Amino acid sequence: MILARPKQLHDIGVLGLNERNADYIARLNPRRLYPLVDDKVLTKELALKAGMAVPDLYGVIAHQGEVRKFADIVRDRESFVIKPARGSGGDGIFVVIGRGKRKRDNYRLSSGLFVSEGEILHHISNTVSGQYSLAGQRDHALIEYCVHFEATFAEVSYQGVPDIRVIVYRGYPVMAMVRLPTRASDGKANLHQGAVGAGVDMSTGETLTGVLGNDVVDEHPDTGALIAGLQIPMWDFILESSARGYDVTGLGYLGVDMVIDADRGPLILEMNARPGLNIQIANNTGLRERIERIEALYDPSANALQRARVARREFPARIQADLFKTA
Ligand SMILES: Nc1ncnc2c1ncn2[C@@H]1O[C@H](COP(=O)(O)OP(=O)(O)O)[C@@H](O)[C@H]1O
Ligand SMILES: [Mg+2]
Structure with missing residues (x-):
């Protein structure tokens, strides 16, 4: 597939790195809060104190x-x-x-x-x-603790545990993706290691199509199984937990990474003050429009559960032409 040029991407609401850094990270993520998420031992302690489950x-x-x-x-x-x-x-x-x-x-x-x-x-x-x-x-x-495989994604993971990344804007989940390990990614679900990212319908927790590098993919490269249409288990809980990631860290622009353990359910793996922007490609949707929607309905007194419900209501996957394709 052909990727649109940066200018075109901007026009359709896709955030670029400069915009993310200047408009969101600099404004909403005070530097003094970075240590809380830049050290995984501290993040774990923080999450535990807030009653969130993490790998032991x-x-x-x-x-x-x-x-x-x-x-x-x-x-x-x-x-x-x-x-x-x-x-x-x-x-x-x-x-x-x-x-x-x-x-x-x-x-x-x-x-x-x-x-x-x-x-x-x-x-x-x-x-x-x-x-x-x-x-x-x-x-x-x-x-x-090494997270044990949960069956939902067995067919679309190669020797490793998928993780679920949720972008949380001022406490409201706005976009999510599931990252699926591949042969190349060696048990890790990071896109840089060669994992596949699949977009997620925020309303239902169902997967959309995937991206591998800059290419849109329908099938897992190693198993050949279809990526779209899988239901993420405990989606409500995952949305609410990611929303609580804001209460715990104070970071207004945040990436929360969770994994689902077969025995223990969803666990917080890490939180990130500078989450990447590929999630927009995986969802075939820009972040800007969703962020503007949150600005419009932002309620400082809403709790995590209420903010998670807003995400479900406001951000169903749109049926749309491929944003990232140029004519
Ligand atoms: N405890 C674990 N059990 C199983 N797989 C894990 C565990 N921790 C990390 N991984 C795998 O490695 C990937 C990267 O781990 P993560 O803690 O998010 O570190 P990083 O900051 O390098 O992304 C995860 O997405 C997951 O696929
Ligand atoms: Mg990670």
């Missing part, structure tokens, strides 16, 4: 001297995830789904590849020294 934290490795604590932290665990506290875009994340049958200190990654304990220690040591952190600052590695 097994341990944190805060400096080089603690790297050898790894074996103890995972001693009784078959599966777990190691990630940089200040990472982004899925970089530096190991999704460990099992152990070697004979050698317990061999770990199987989502991709099926085995890594040795030595390799993991090396990876954690690099993480702590800041290889994956936002500005190369020293970092912590966190080790957490």
Whole structure:
């Protein structure tokens, strides 16, 4: 497909990076609030305090001297995830789904590849020294519960857990997408890693078509299953939780990422003060119109549940010509 030029995109209400940064992030996201979401350990604490469910934290490795604590932290665990506290875009994340049958200190990654304990220690040591952190600052590695697959997206995920991203504007959910792991994305649902993004009908929680890179796709590239028409379970709960992400962080322009665990239901994975803009391509809709709609009906006394209901009412998927195609 041919993408429209930036000017045309602007005219049809698609936010660009400059506009997002200047009009929304600078105005609605005070810098002092960034630390709350830029460090995944802090975000977890914050969400827990607010009564929101998150993947259990097994341990944190805060400096080089603690790297050898790894074996103890995972001693009784078959599966777990190691990630940089200040990472982004899925970089530096190991999704460990099992152990070697004979050698317990061999770990199987989502991709099926085995890594040795030595390799993991090396990876954690690099993480702590800041290889994956936002500005190369020293970092912590966190080790957490590995989310178990929920059946809804089994056919459209390749070895990994899909996540649901909701953009929340001044407390109101405005747009969402499901990101589906692929063979290329190695157990991670980040678009940069090669995951597919599928738009979501805010009224129903049903998936729309997907994007892979800049291409519109109907089928998952590895499984061939259709992407559209899947019902996200507990959609009401997901909308309300994402709306509460605003109450918890104070960020007026926010991306809330959730995953659905087969046993524990929806969990908050992370929150983001600079959510990407590809979500508009996945939904074939620009953000500006929705943001303007919220400005028009903004009610400072509305609670998260009420704001979630507004999203359901106001933002059904439109049947429309492909916005992103040029004539
Ligand atoms: N605890 C987990 N269990 C299973 N998969 C996970 C877990 N944490 C992260 N992932 C996978 O890795 C992706 C990126 O994780 P995330 O915590 O959002 O970090 P990042 O800031 O790098 O995007 C998720 O979308 C998910 O697919
Ligand atoms: Mg993420």
